[in-house]
Amino acid sequence: MTDQLVAGIDLGGTKTKLGLVSASGKIQWRGQLVTGNYEDPAAFVEAVSEMLEAAAQQLQVRLGGVGIGAPNGNPFTGTIAFAPNLKWKGTVPIVELFQQRLRLPVFLTNDAKAAALGEKFFGRASALQDFIVITLGTGLGSGIFSGGRLVYGHDGFAGELGHIVIRPASNRRCGCGRRGCLETYVSNKGLVQTYHELIENVSQAERPVHAIDDAADVYARAKQGFAPAISAFAELGTLLGEGLAIAVLLLRPASIFLTGGLAQAAPYFLPFAQQALDDHVLEIFKGKVSVTVSELPPADIGVLGAASLLLKQQPGIETI
Amino acid sequence: MTDQLVAGIDLGGTKTKLGLVSASGKIQWRGQLVTGNYEDPAAFVEAVSEMLEAAAQQLQVRLGGVGIGAPNGNPFTGTIAFAPNLKWKGTVPIVELFQQRLRLPVFLTNDAKAAALGEKFFGRASALQDFIVITLGTGLGSGIFSGGRLVYGHDGFAGELGHIVIRPASNRRCGCGRRGCLETYVSNKGLVQTYHELIENVSQAERPVHAIDDAADVYARAKQGFAPAISAFAELGTLLGEGLAIAVLLLRPASIFLTGGLAQAAPYFLPFAQQALDDHVLEIFKGKVSVTVSELPPADIGVLGAASLLLKQQPGIETI
Numbered sequence: 001m002t003d004q005l006v007a008g009i010d011l012g013g014t015k016t017k018l019g020l021v022s023a024s025g026k027i028q029w030r031g032q033l034v035t036g037n038y039e040d041p042a043a044f045v046e047a048v049s050e051m052l053e054a055a056a057q058q059l060q061v062r063l064g065g066v067g068i069g070a071p072n073g074n075p076f077t078g079t080i081a082f083a084p085n086l087k088w089k090g091t092v093p094i095v096e097l098f099q100q101r102l103r104l105p106v107f108l109t110n111d112a113k114a115a116a117l118g119e120k121f122f123g124r125a126s127a128l129q130d131f132i133v134i135t136l137g138t139g140l141g142s143g144i145f146s147g148g149r150l151v152y153g154h155d156g157f158a159g160e161l162g163h164i165v166i167r168p169a170s171n172r173r174c175g176c177g178r179r180g181c182l183e184t185y186v187s188n189k190g191l192v193q194t195y196h197e198l199i200e201n202v203s204q205a206e207r208p209v210h211a212i213d214d215a216a217d218v219y220a221r222a223k224q225g226f227a228p229a230i231s232a233f234a235e236l237g238t239l240l241g242e243g244l245a246i247a248v249l250l251l252r253p254a255s256i257f258l259t260g261g262l263a264q265a266a267p268y269f270l271p272f273a274q275q276a277l278d279d280h281v282l283e284i285f286k287g288k289v290s291v292t293v294s295e296l297p298p299a300d301i302g303v304l305g306a307a308s309l310l311l312k313q314q315p316g317i318e319t320i
Numbered sequence: 321m322t323d324q325l326v327a328g329i330d331l332g333g334t335k336t337k338l339g340l341v342s343a344s345g346k347i348q349w350r351g352q353l354v355t356g357n358y359e360d361p362a363a364f365v366e367a368v369s370e371m372l373e374a375a376a377q378q379l380q381v382r383l384g385g386v387g388i389g390a391p392n393g394n395p396f397t398g399t400i401a402f403a404p405n406l407k408w409k410g411t412v413p414i415v416e417l418f419q420q421r422l423r424l425p426v427f428l429t430n431d432a433k434a435a436a437l438g439e440k441f442f443g444r445a446s447a448l449q450d451f452i453v454i455t456l457g458t459g460l461g462s463g464i465f466s467g468g469r470l471v472y473g474h475d476g477f478a479g480e481l482g483h484i485v486i487r488p489a490s491n492r493r494c495g496c497g498r499r500g501c502l503e504t505y506v507s508n509k510g511l512v513q514t515y516h517e518l519i520e521n522v523s524q525a526e527r528p529v530h531a532i533d534d535a536a537d538v539y540a541r542a543k544q545g546f547a548p549a550i551s552a553f554a555e556l557g558t559l560l561g562e563g564l565a566i567a568v569l570l571l572r573p574a575s576i577f578l579t580g581g582l583a584q585a586a587p588y589f590l591p592f593a594q595q596a597l598d599d600h601v602l603e604i605f606k607g608k609v610s611v612t613v614s615e616l617p618p619a620d621i622g623v624l625g626a627a628s629l630l631l632k633q634q635p636g637i638e639t640i
Contacts, residue, residue, distance in 0.1 A: 252473020
């Protein structure tokens with residue numbers, strides 16, 4: 001009998017990462033595609049399915065099922081509903097589409113919950129009952145473990161830390177349609193916007209020749225010691241810390257793990273986040289929550305967590 | 321054999337309510353004392369114990385144990401730690417004190433978690449897995465159920481919604497030592513302070529002769545139609561709604577129940593709370609969370625919840 005692997009799909013606003021994962025959490029094959037290339041969810045499902053089938057054949061393994069982590073992915077309905085960072089509008093029945101195409105068990109959760117599951121089963125959270133994983137990239141997501149179980153809420157949509165209005169007077173418009181959400185400051189786009197605001201205070205002569213396009217550019221300039229880039233990360237850290245303080249007051253996690261593309265720049269923002277966190281919690285809570293960068297590669301954590309939907313008993317959902 | 325009842329103690333900053341409760345949640349005897357009369361926790365424990373023993377003797381029942389809900393009461397340590405609204409400073413080993421005096425099983429939780437347990441077992445939340453109970457009075461407490469279990473956090477101190485800094489620029493000092501906490505606006509004291517700020521805009525001639533001392537006075541004036549009192553409740557409602565929005569974004573409860581002395585004034589603030597809640601959550605969440613006043617009497621809900629620590633299997637704590 002051939003070995004069986006399960007597919008983990010980390011469906012992101014920009015890229016979708018695929019993996020074939022063993023029961024012990026080893027990723028035996030990796031693939032990737034550009035999510036935005038697919039106007040239609042069915043075409044996306046077809047492309048992913050073909051890649052997975054080809055990989056399984058090449059490895060001579062059987063595909064045991066598919067786990068998906070996606071923005072606004074809802075485990076209760078099996079759909080992606082109104083995800084601001086995806087092209088697909090309305091409600092996408094992603095579980096049904098994959099089931100019809102592959103005739104396999106398919107489970108769904110949202111991207112940040114998938115990252116939290118990855119940390120729980122394959123990272124440093126295996127012994128923790130109360131922790132939070134924050135995904136920092138296109139948006140800000142949060143996957144919350146409380147009492148050893150994922151927090152889903154009554155409709156599966158718990159964990160929207162990124163959409164807490166952290167600056168009520170702000171003009172920064174969020175993908176969700178409102179203004180001043182935490183994610184308008186703490187995300188790739190938020191970082192770039194803060195940088196552009198800060199550079200206004202720098203004389204034309206002292207500004208770099210090339211304009212900044214994305215968060216990676218700001219990171220590169222910070223590493224070169226360019227003050228506005230360093231300050232942009234400091235402000236991002238302060239806002240992140242304020243947001244974490246809210247989660248800490250409500251949920252008292254023992255640890256917070258950061259992941260996602262932006263997390264690699266943690267040396268530039270984490271000290272500010274820790275300071276702001278301490279400034280915004282009760283005296284007796286100060287300095288008591290560990291905030292660190294996940295040791296799982298950002299490219300793997302979501303794939304592993306998505307695969308865990310099939311590989312591990314799911315904490316928080318009795319009915320799976 | 322005589323019947324057995326358990327004692328429920330709702331230990332508050334002002335008053336402590338006692339009850340002897342049957343397994344079905346019937347309060348067979350009620351007592352009350354003024355918490356602030358006892359400088360020393362041991363004297364308080366002695367007075368409560370004497371009242372409970374006398375009541376049990378009078379009813380000819382056996383006392384089966386004691387459940388306590390108290391500000392900053394921690395189920396993991398059995399202590400009350402640094403409660404800003406109590407006279408007793410430092411850490412009070414309340415469970416040990418009662419155990420030594422009464423030689424009975426004693427369990428502790430915090431006051432808002434006790435209210436949530438009361439609503440779960442004896443109120444309208446019996447069928448709900450995800451809900452929040454907000455206590456409005458001396459302070460603002462929150463007891464959170466997620467996935468059918470109480471949220472404790474890693475150290476038992478989860479649920480500090482009242483200490484989220486909702487107005488960073490505010491000068492209102494909180495009992496916790498910081499400024500701008502939600503509870504500096506949404507509490508008895510917060511309401512009175514808002515009233516005093518609003519009355520500054522009223523000409524001396526139009527102000528009532530008697531000064532306002534407490535929240536009950538503001539409530540009485542609102543019922544008389546006095547505009548600054550009505551506006552003070554409106555502002556309280558708006559701030560409450562902003563706070564609830566944060567909890568809704570993170571936890572997605574199906575329902576929120578309000579209790580405590582201030583909850584009786586809900587007609588004057590609840591519409592504003594619901595509006596602010598809708599204004600501060602994602603578009604797809606609007607109008608989807610029920611916010612109502614608990615139907616359990618505020619004087620009973622904490623006593624019932626405290627008693628449930630012995631009467632019911634505790635959801636959220638495996639180790640009891």
